[in-house]
Amino acid sequence: AQKVTQAQTEISVVEKEDVTLDCVYETRDTTYYLFWYKQPPSGELVFLIRRNSFDEQNEISGRYSWNFQKSTSSFNFTITASQVVDSAVYFCALSAERNQGGKLIFGQGTELSVKP
Amino acid sequence: NAGVTQTPKFRILKIGQSMTLQCTQDMNHNYMYWYRQDPGMGLKLIYYSVGAGITDKGEVPNGYNVSRSTTEDFPLRLELAAPSQTSVYFCASSYSKGGAGDYNSPLHFGNGTRLTVT
Numbered sequence: 001a002q003k004v005t006q007a008q009t010e011i012s013v014v015e016k017e018d019v020t021l022d023c024v025y026e027t028r029d030t031t032y033y034l035f036w037y038k039q040p041p042s043g044e045l046v047f048l049i050r051r052n053s054f055d056e057q058n059e060i061s062g063r064y065s066w067n068f069q070k071s072t073s074s075f076n077f078t079i080t081a082s083q084v085v086d087s088a089v090y091f092c093a094l095s096a097e098r099n100q101g102g103k104l105i106f107g108q109g110t111e112l113s114v115k116p
Numbered sequence: 117n118a119g120v121t122q123t124p125k126f127r128i129l130k131i132g133q134s135m136t137l138q139c140t141q142d143m144n145h146n147y148m149y150w151y152r153q154d155p156g157m158g159l160k161l162i163y164y165s166v167g168a169g170i171t172d173k174g175e176v177p178n179g180y181n182v183s184r185s186t187t188e189d190f191p192l193r194l195e196l197a198a199p200s201q202t203s204v205y206f207c208a209s210s211y212s213k214g215g216a217g218d219y220n221s222p223l224h225f226g227n228g229t230r231l232t233v234t
Contacts, residue, residue, distance in 0.1 A: 009156070035222065045206065045225040091158060102147050102210050103174065104223060106158035 002027045004094050006107035013082055014115050021077040021110045023092030029053075032096040034068065034075045035104060039089040048090075051075065082114045118142050122207050122226035129197040129233045137192040137229050139207030147210045148190040149174075149223065150182065152203040159206060165190055166212070197233045205229045 003026040013019045025034065036048040049059065051068050059066045063080045079086055089111045093104040120141045129135055141148065146167050151159040151174075161174030165184040179201055181193040190209075194201060208223040 004158075006158075037225075043204070044227050045208075047222045047224070050222050102212055102221065102223070103149065103161055103164055104159075106151075106160075108156070108158045 002029075002094055002096055002105050004092050004105055004107035006090075006092055006110050008110045009108070010111045010113070012113045012115065015084060016081050017114075018078060018080050019082050019112065019114075021079075021090050021092075021112065023075045023077065023107060025073050025075065025092070025094045027094060027096045029096040032094060035093040035095070036066065036075075036077050037091045037093060039091065039109070041088070045091075048077075079112075082112075084114050084116055087112060087114045120207055120209055120224050120226035122205075122229050124229060125227070126230045127232070129194075129231065131197060131199065131233060133197050134193070134195050135197070137194075137205055137207070137231075139190045139192065139226060140188050141190075141207075141209040141224070142188065143209060143211070143224065144187060145209035145211045145224070146187065147212050148184065149208045149210075150180070150190070150192045151206045151208065152176065153206060153228075154203050162192065162205075194231075199233050201231065202233045203231060205231060 005024045032053045034051045038046045056068050065078045067076045089109045091109045092107040095104050123138045149164040150162040153159045160176045162180050163182040165171045168187050171182050184190050206228050207226040210221045210223045
């Protein structure tokens with residue numbers, strides 16, 4: 001079975017704090033992709049990053065960074081120096097080789113609230 | 117470039133009514149999807165299509181139907197609306213080369229349709 005677990009339902013931080021959103025996935029496939037999407041209060045889904053299972057390099061994009069560890073089946077997302085505009089629901093998602101058609105399996109989402 | 121367009125944005129249905137949620141994309145993507153998002157939950161796949169004339173069930177297909185007569189359009193049909201179908205519906209599309217190609221390109225989502233069944 002394939003599954004994505006985001007154990008943190010809600011996180012609240014004060015602006016400028018660093019915050020890490022956890023994502024743990026399950027799959028038996030050796031080839032798979034992991035994604036993060038952001039859903040701001042306006043409701044749309046914004047693609048943030050895609051990683052394939054063969055690339056465990058961490059990635060940094062501005063204040064965002066991602067830590068992919070196959071040994072623990074985790075793909076965590078860190079926001080450095082958080083800002084109020086980062087307030088959103090963040091979804092981790094998995095797409096695997098057996099999952100024909102590029103379908104994404106989503107975690108439950110983590111609602112991040114950044115207070116001024 | 118409009119991307120993925122969903123209509124309507126909001127709709128209220130009475131139990132037993134039917135309706136079609138429209139979805140169209142102008143990116144020439146071959147893959148299209150319908151997801152539903154319930155409060156506090158992630159997105160669950162209803163149906164998907166890998167090309168015109170081909171559709172398949174996702175995780176929660178009961179109570180819905182789809183068709184894919186063109187590459188651009190992927191409407192979702194609710195035949196007998198039930199309160200359990202109150203949700204936000206997202207249409208998405210992606211590009212795949214097929215075969216051993218880049219079959220897992222990022223999904224592009226529409227802005228969603230908020231449906232209430234009372």
